[in-house]
Amino acid sequence: MAKRKLPVKAYKNLNFLTGSNARPIRILAEYSEPYYRFKENDIHSTIVFFGSARIKPKEVAKKNIFIAAEAYEKKPTPANEHKLSEARLQLRLSKYYEDAVELAGLITNWAKIPNSSKQKLYICSGGGPGIMEAANKGAHEVGGKSIGINISLPHEQEPNPYISEEFLFDFHYFFMRKYWLVYLSQALVVFPGGFGTLDEMMEVLTLIQTKKIDRPLPIIIFGQDYWKEIIDLEAMARWGTIAEKDLELFHFVNSAQEGFKLITKLLPKL
Numbered sequence: 001m002a003k004r005k006l007p008v009k010a011y012k013n014l015n016f017l018t019g020s021n022a023r024p025i026r027i028l029a030e031y032s033e034p035y036y037r038f039k040e041n042d043i044h045s046t047i048v049f050f051g052s053a054r055i056k057p058k059e060v061a062k063k064n065i066f067i068a069a070e071a072y073e074k075k076p077t078p079a080n081e082h083k084l085s086e087a088r089l090q091l092r093l094s095k096y097y098e099d100a101v102e103l104a105g106l107i108t109n110w111a112k113i114p115n116s117s118k119q120k121l122y123i124c125s126g127g128g129p130g131i132m133e134a135a136n137k138g139a140h141e142v143g144g145k146s147i148g149i150n151i152s153l154p155h156e157q158e159p160n161p162y163i164s165e166e167f168l169f170d171f172h173y174f175f176m177r178k179y180w181l182v183y184l185s186q187a188l189v190v191f192p193g194g195f196g197t198l199d200e201m202m203e204v205l206t207l208i209q210t211k212k213i214d215r216p217l218p219i220i221i222f223g224q225d226y227w228k229e230i231i232d233l234e235a236m237a238r239w240g241t242i243a244e245k246d247l248e249l250f251h252f253v254n255s256a257q258e259g260f261k262l263i264t265k266l267l268p269k270l
Contacts, residue, residue: 030176034149034169038184041166045121046147046184047107047263049100050200051131051191051222052093053157061087061094096191096223097134102256103189103222104138104146110264112144121186122147126177127168128157131191136162151177178203187218187263190250192226208249209242218266219250220259227252 016022038044056064068087072080104123111119123139125132127150139146140162148163150170159168171177182188182204190201201221207213221227233250236242251266253259 027173027176030171030173031179034180037166037169042118043122043147043167044184045186046124047121047187047189048124048181048185049104049131049135049189049191050126050193050197051096051100051134052193052197053126053128053130053132054194055093055097055130055134055192056090057097057134058091058094061091065091093192096131096226099222099256099259100131100134100189100191101138101141103259104135105142106138106256106260107263108139108144108146109142110260119144122167124149124181124185125160125163126151126181126196127159127163127170129160131193133160133162136160140164149177149180182207182213185217186267187220189220189222189259189263191222192230198231205246205249209246216266216268218263220263221250221252222254222259224252224254 010016017025065084065087068080068084072084107121108119108123111121113120122145123135124147125135127136127148132148136146136148137160145164145167146162147167148159148169150159150168151157151174152170152172159170169177169180171180178200181200188201188204190197201219204213204217205219208217208219233242233247237244237247251262253262
């Protein structure tokens, strides 16, 4: 009788591993693999930057204004006027990109351990463009390492080029990605952003408010002009949907130097 061909082992069976029945295994993998990688690299503390993926560097924003203005001059249609308005707004927002670069650089320089390749803590971002890129870029520019916790999306989010190669992660599950963004964090810096940034900030505030996070975790909200227009947190206290003391869970700052001083003052002892 011919020797029977053995079936593919379950842990090598891609049809099984990528199917719905193996979802718990994939979730566990997105917990376990980062855990061991952080442990192997002796990383215990991060400062996480949240913010919009759409915010451009100042030089890119200036170039886009020039292109939009030229198009409007040649053809002054409502559509081209709208594009010019959008480009002007992007230039205004680009300030936050530059602020994030500066703040991440200040923190990384401060976190370096003399005569060592290690750092007291590491800048961590969601891995993509915009404010995420700015955070990793700031660390990179001062010769430090930083972490990027990327997510695969239908319109693929490419990891930015400033993440340290050994600290680049790519997640499928949003909730596992958010877990690793927060688990090692010693402070969060929330720059202007959209639904995703609001989701991340509000979830962390909820976890702190309900004591599910029971350690000091400063929340630094960057850009008071933007945030005061987008969401009125004080109104929630006035209406009684949050307690007055909940307003102490976060702090507003408006410059990289102000943010750096506050973060280093509020950080727990590392």
